[in-house]
Amino acid sequence: MHNHRALILALLLWISWPLAAQGQTIALFPLLDLTIGANGVNLELTSQLRRQLEERNFELVDEDTIMRFLVRHRIRTLGRLTSYEISMVKKELDAEFTMVGTVCELKDKPGPAISLSLQLIRTTDRVIIWSNAWELYFADRITLLGLHDPRVLDDMYQDFFSRLLDSMPRETLPVAEAKKELNIDSVVLTPQYARPGEEISCKVKLYRQQLENPIQPDLVARIGNQEYPLSLDREGYYFIATWPAQEAAGRYTVTLHARWPDNSEQELVIGSYGVDTEPPEVTLNLVAREIDGELYFSDKLIIIPKLLNPEPVVRWEVMVLDDQDETIVLQSAAQHVPRRLTWRGKTSLGATAPDGDYRIVFKVWDRAGRESSAEAWVVYRHQPPDIVLEVTEETGQLLVDVDNLELTPISYWWMKFFAPDGHLLKLAEGEELPATVTLELTRKEERTGPIECILVAQDELGNKTWRRIRNLLQLRRMEEPEDEDIEVETEWVEEF
Known part of the structure; x- marks a missing residue:
């Protein structure tokens, strides 16, 4: 009977004995201090906690x-x-x-305050067996007489840790059998977006300790109901599997399944990839002047690409090709499709492109590498109107024939004629060429002296010509004018 009582007493003492009595230890890691920053550490409060645990007879791994x-x-x-x-x-x-x-709040003045959360984790199966969070403020400790009210933070530690750690288990906790579990270092799954039938590659790297284990599981990648075994590469570095991408568009989840020789299993998601079956649809709109069904510009061309079904793209490209199919402008970028582009008639080398017909091509590539393009034609005219004059003399008058040798239609023109003494003989203007201006010469000096002419013409694209002829009568004799000033008003700003 006495032996039975002694045995029962021994069992009760064994159950109620603290963790340290069974040779079990706690590895206390430094406390994260959020009052300092996202990666802050509080070694002083960690030491306080360490002393409190040691006073409760817990065995701790040393700090070093x-x-x-x-x-x-x-x-x-x-x-x-x-x-x-x-x-x-x-x-x-x-x-x-x-x-x-984690230290959530910690201050000394004014009014000491402390807030801390803890977790106790069993290392064999990584299960959280206890957690607690507690906070204590100066106002919580104020008494009526103020005899033992805390003055600084140190005065609150004993009461705070007593309340925080009171619920911590003191009995020996059952240790679960260690689970067989993969220790994965990294996973490389490429490409992230694929076309149907394109090869998908999966590389799984395990931690060195896992690879050194003599007992290794069989690894299989699962996508839906399809399975693809993984095998170790020649260097013994990665477990690798490949398979063709599915035919249907969508997002596919890849699950890694591990089976050990004792038939224990583990399954976890290691990534996903998308399958894209359709190329992006892109349209191209040019903002320019329409003349006789064609688009013209002289100073700048606005290029507006647009995706009909917006989706992320990895690259776009714009090209300008001449009528010989030679590329004079090429620009690309690895980013989203721009809202608009501007071409000011320059080549990629900065030279002004000659007048002519140009093809604008815009290409775009989606995440699966599918390409789509759109194109449009435009006529570039930057030369100002080339105005020619022919003068014919009749009795008492001059006939001035005016014409434009450039193909771009005229928007307006005007001419001023001045007598030898400087007074205005005539102002002529119009909106079309060719035209004939009749100049009446009523005085002798007008028929024999120099008649000055100022001519201004602008085409429908804004190109302008300014011309000054000091002696119009010289053109009558088919001679080159002795003193002629020609000024062309135009300017170009490069944007490509």
Whole structure:
């Protein structure tokens, strides 16, 4: 009977004994401090927590070992650990539990305040077995007489940690059997967008510790009900599988299925890709002047491309080709389709293009590499009107025939004739050429002296000619004018 009582008492003591009594340890990681920043660390409060846990007879991994672990695994963000990092805590630090936490609020004056959240994670199966968050403010500790009111933050630690850690389990917790689980370092799934039948490549890289394990699972990539086995490459670096993209358009999820020799299994999503069956549809609109059913411009051409069914594109290209199909302008970019482009009649080398017919071609490529294009023709005319004059003398008058040798129609023209003494003889104007102007010469000096002429003409594209002839009568004798000034008003600004 006494032996039975002793056995029962021993069992009760074993159940109620703290974690440290069973040789189980906690790896306490530095606390993430959000009051400092997204990657802030609070070593002082971590030390406070460490002392509180030690006072409660918990066994802790020493601080230097924790720091070396952080450096070795390049852990830069605190407050959490990945599944792989937790498994390494078990393997390298031989700790049954790990504790991570976040400082949400911490201030000393005015009015001390502290807020902290903690998680206790079992390393064998990476299960959170306890978590708690607590906050304590100066106002919570004010008493009527103020005999023991906190003055600074240190005065609040004992009460704060007592409330925070009271719910933490003190009994030995059952340790779950470690699950067989893949430790994936990276996944490369290319391309992200494909055409039907195009080859999809999947590369899965496992952590070195996983590859060194003598027991390896069979890996299979699943897309719907299709399966594609993965095999290790020659370098022993990646597990690789390839398969043709589906015929139907849509988004396809890739799942990695692992099966170990004992028939235990694991399945997880490792990525997705899209299948595009149709090229993008693009149209091209040119903003120019329409003359006799054709588009003309002289200073700038507005090019407006548009996708009929908007979708993301990876590249676009615009070309200007002459009537010999030679490319004089080429521009492309890896970005979205521009709202508008402007061509000012320059080649890619900066020279002014000759007058002529040009073909504008706009191409676009979608994420699956499908190409679509649209084109339109335009006539470029930047030469000003080429005005010719022929003068015929009749009795008491001159007949001035005016014509334009350029193909672009005239918008308007005007001519002023001045007598030898400077007075205005006549003003003639019109909107069409050819035309004939009759000049009456009533005085002798008008028939023998120099008659000055100023001519201005502008075509329908805005090209303008300004011409001054000091002696119009010289044209009557089919002689070259002795003193003639010609000025052409036009300017060009390059935008390509």
